[in-house]
Amino acid sequence: MTDPSDRRLLLVHAHPDDETINNGATMAKYAAEGASVTLVTCTLGEEGEVIPPELAHLAADRDDTLGTHRIGELAAAMQALGVTDHRFLGGPGRFRDSGMMGLPTNDREGAFWHTDVDTAAPYLVEIVRSVRPQVLVTYDPDGGYGHPDHIQAHRVAMRAVDLAADPDYRADLGPAHTVAKVYWNRVPRSAAEEGFARLRASGAQFPGVADVADLPGVVEDDVITAAVDGGPYTGHKTAAMRAHATQIAVDGPFFALSNDLGQPLFATEYYELVRGTAGAPPGERESDLFAGLSWTDA
Secondary structure (H helix, E strand, C coil), X not given: CCCHHHCEEEEEEXXXXXXXXXXXXXXXXXXXXXXXXXXXXXXXXXXXXXXXXXXXXXXXXXXXXXXXXXXXXHHHHHHHHCCCEXXXXXXXXXXXXXXXXXXXXXXXXXXXXXXXXXXXXXXXXXXXXXXXXXXXXXXXXXXXXXXXXXXXXXXXXXXXXXXXXXXXXXXXXXXXXXXXXXXXXXXXXXXXXXXXXXXXXXXXXXXXXXXXHHCCCEECHHHCCEEEECHHHHHHHHHHHHHCCCCCXXXXXXXXXXXXXXXXXXXXXXXXXXXCCCCCCCCCCECCCCCCCCHHHC
């Protein structure tokens, strides 16, 4: 694959802001290089906690208008990253944020976690067959940290990859397409530890500091198969994170969520290849998610 404009990347995330925290630099890099970057967000994040006091009325237990507000935040974040193709799974509001694991909202009618995987997957199959990505990025089976919507996004994404490739499945959703490479979001333990060391030495003002165990997707270093250097796009990622103002407070190269615990912002983003063939020699990490692909994969 030699033409950057022929590269097509699809990312599947649970809520607005997940894409920027996990993949913002990667998305900005590929968009700037002329690749097609498509983001699918599965819910509006209606159950999120609101950080700015002046926006507290948006919360689910008050006006319940946070989801609509976060549509605007996501649009601003995508503009900051240079991404022009963003879609909500099944359309905005088709599936509702389920809240944290074990809450009554998990079982609400229409909640993403409460939805059968094979009910949600066809919406993503249609996108996969339309966009025809060579690379798909989503969460690991635990959703990074056990949030029900993240787990469900993983299940729906992996199911959709299988169904999209099956020519006998729902021809009305478009011609079958096989995704050449599937990656899960990860963070190597050494990078997490180094990031927290920088945070503690920086003097950044947060009420508290998170711990490595608080970060989603942390694994031992040898699990990582790809590291995308997004250093030149750190500003894009930071701007996109600031756009998600109800959910994220940014202080330089660090940020906090609603728990007020500081954590590092990663410019290099890390992945585990779980389907497809690596484009790097054994024992080495890929630096490009499209590494090893050829025109036959297009």
